Amino acid sequence: MSSPTATPSPSGSPSPTTSPTYQEPTNPWKGGSTAAKAAGEPPPLSRADLDAQIAQADALLAELSAGNAELAALLKQLDELTEKANAALEAKAAADQALRDATTLAETSRATADALAEQLREKHQQLRDWAFSAYSEGGSTAEIMHIFDALMKDPANAGNPVGDLTYLTDERARLFQDIRHLAKRQEEVAARAEANVDAAEVAAQNAAEATAEAEQAVKAHEDAVTKAQADQTDLLQNAGPLAAMLLGVSSPEARQRGQAILDALIERNIDLPDLDKPCSNDNGIYPNGQLPASALCPLWMAPGEYAIPRAAAAFNALSKKFTEDFGRPICVTDSYRSFAQQVAVKASRGFWAATPGYSNHGLGRALDLCGGINSFGTIEHRWMRQNAPAYGWFHPSWAAADGRKPEPWHWEFAG
Structure with missing residues (x-):
């Protein structure tokens, strides 16, 4: 995906594994048999598969509105606001990455300039020492005595005094050249x-x-949902359960299933930290694919999957919201990738994988999802597009159905 210097592009790989160079962070949220963990990234979509998913998405929208013009107009309005919020978050992510790149470059170039300045000071000090010696002693006493000694010796046993003088002269000339x-x-x-x-x-x-514009776009979307809930109660009550869910009204059955998951974890004595709080305060900037364990946090109900602290906290809160609506957490197939994993993925997926060192997975800011989100034509994918922006997650334009590499499963963090 994207990186400090490249346009995001898709990729896939196995989950991080323990190795001598990677210490897996402690994950207090392993959920056993109910965990939303799957193996492997889906293969690239064929043209036929993509067309089928788009047709399925159109049919889903028609089904959601069920011939109700008012409901159809409301869903269309939310779609438009979702697109704006998604695009604004993508622009924010790009601007933030550009800032990180520019900051790193500025710090590196300033350090180089300081190092050169120090070398220059050392050369100037050598020149001052030589000048002082020449002024106070007529030159370096040791050097002059060496030349006199060579001149007084038997020519057969002496060195070349002219060569010595040439060497000394060359040394001074090199000093000036170095300066x-x-x-x-x-x-x-x-x-x-x-x-x-x-x-x-x-x-x-x-x-x-970009941050201000993203916040404004996300708020406009949230305000539209809040207004619909307040002003169009009858419409929501008469809407089907899927349409109502998209408008922020969870079904009692889904809420019960979601609570059952939390209750099961409590029964197994699994601690549930605040989902909206990062597990670490290590927000440092690290090379792509070389994040330390302290800069990664586990994803809720997705054992072995990690993201940077802020991204993980936002995703965990989003997954809890998904659980309230669907009765199950968000399914994750892939998250952070080390540089070595990126190399392996590139070797296996070729064009469909990012160049190693240029993937947003290597920055801990990208996830590959499953459980319905990995298809453009499902209610889960539509839910994700509508709800993810409020938590700082977005679906990049290159991965859209009309993008250059359609990947409904790939999502990135803009926070």
């Missing part, structure tokens, strides 16, 4: 560092604007 070279290079790198700092400031402004 000129370092001064020029340091000036160039310092200028680039300044430009990178300016670029980082612009990126920060863009990220702030």
Whole structure:
């Protein structure tokens, strides 16, 4: 998927496994037989499969509205607001990544400029020492005595005094050359560092604007649902259970099934931390595919799957909401991928996998989902599109049904 320097692209791989270089974080939420864990990523959609899913989605929309023009208009309005929220979150994610890239580049170039400045100071100090010696002693006493000693010896046993003088002269000449070279290079790198700092400031402004637009788009969607719930009670009561669920009204049966899952976990003495709080405060920027265990948190009811702390907390809250509506947690097939896993995935999936080091899975910000979400034509996928933005998750445009690599199962975090 996306990375600090590349456009997101799809990929797939097995879940992280314990190895000498990877310490799996503790997962207090392993749910046994009820866990929403599946193995393997679906194969790329064929044209026929994609067309069938699109047709199924159209039929689902018609079924949801059931000939009710008012309900159809409301669902259409929510679809439009969902698209805006999804696009705004995708733009925010891109702006935030650009900011992280610009910040890293600015810090690196500034460190390089500082290192060159230190080397230049050392060379200048050598020049000052030589100049002082030449002024106070007529040159380095040791060097002059060495030359006199060579000149007084028998020519057969002496070195080449002219060569010694040439060596000393060359050393001074190299010192001047080093200073000129370092001064020029340091000036160039310092200028680039300044430009990178300016670029980082612009990126920060863009990220702030994108965040504000995303928050506004998500709020507009939430307000529309709230207004529908308050102003159109009769419409929601007469709507079918699936349509009502999309409008924020869970069925009693689904709520009961969801509560049963939580009760079962409590009976097995499995602690349930606050789902909306990260398990770690390690929000550092790490190389793609090289996140430490401290920068990853487990996904609720998806053993062996991890994301960065904020993404995991948001997803866990989203999965709990899904459980309230469907009576089961969100199914996860893949999450964080180490660099080695990305290499393996690229070898097996080719074009359909991101270049290793350029996948959003390697940043702990992408998930591959299942359980119905992995098809464009299901109520689960439609639910996910409508509810995910409120939790900072979005479906990237490249993975949409009309995108360059349709992947209904792939979702990314913009928070």
